[in-house]
Amino acid sequence: MPDAGxxxxxxEQGSRAVMEAAAVxxxxxxxxxxxxxxxxxxxxxxxxxxxxxxxxxxxxxSENTHQLIDAVSTRVLASTxxxxxxxxxxxxxxAHDVLDLLLNLSSLAPGLANRTLQGAFGPxxxxxxxxxxxxxxxxxxxxx
Numbered sequence: 230m231p232d233a234g235x236x237x238x239x240x241e242q243g244s245r246a247v248m249e250a251a252a253v254x255x256x257x258x259x260x261x262x263x264x265x266x267x268x269x270x271x272x273x274x275x276x277x278x279x280x281x282x283x284x285x286x287x288x289x290x291s292e293n294t295h296q297l298i299d300a301v302s303t304r305v306l307a308s309t310x311x312x313x314x315x316x317x318x319x320x321x322x323x324a325h326d327v328l329d330l331l332l333n334l335s336s337l338a339p340g341l342a343n344r345t346l347q348g349a350f351g352p353x354x355x356x357x358x359x360x361x362x363x364x365x366x367x368x369x370x371x372x373x
Contacts, residue, residue, distance in 0.1 A: 247301055257293045261286065276350040278339040291332050298324045 268282045302321040306314055 245304070249300070249304075251297075253297075253300070257289075261289045264289065272342075272346075276346045278342045278346075280339045283339045284336070287332055287335055291328070294328055295325060298328070 264282065264286050268279065268286060271277060271279055271282065298321060302317065305317050306321075309317055
């Protein structure tokens with residue numbers, strides 16, 4: 230059975246690294262708020278999710294989170310050896326794999342959301358477009 234003391238040391242080092250990396254991640258996420266606000270405005274105003282806009286957000290989250298995982302891993306691995314180091318390397322690889330899996334699954338979200346929104350609000354229109362036979366008001370719903 231592994232020595233619990235080695236893993237508690239890993240936890241302390243990891244906590245410090247996570248706090249430092251979280252501060253960097255918070256700055257990066259703040260920079261991405263404009264993209265998130267634009268996507269929200271499109272969703273509420275046009276009742277659709279723009280695939281390219283969504284993909285940009287996913288790429289930003291992916292890059293930032295992979296960097297966070299790497300930064301924490303580097304800090305932890307710098308001060309560990311042996312079995313603890315091996316375990317930390319496996320944990321890092323698994324974290325990257327899980328993140329990639331979740332983000333790949335999220336790529337389905339815009340299509341699913343758009344189909345649902347179309348069913349609820351009628352055909353989707355780009356900003357400024359008017360539906361045929363309507364005044365183009367957002368409260369109007371095309372018959373169908």
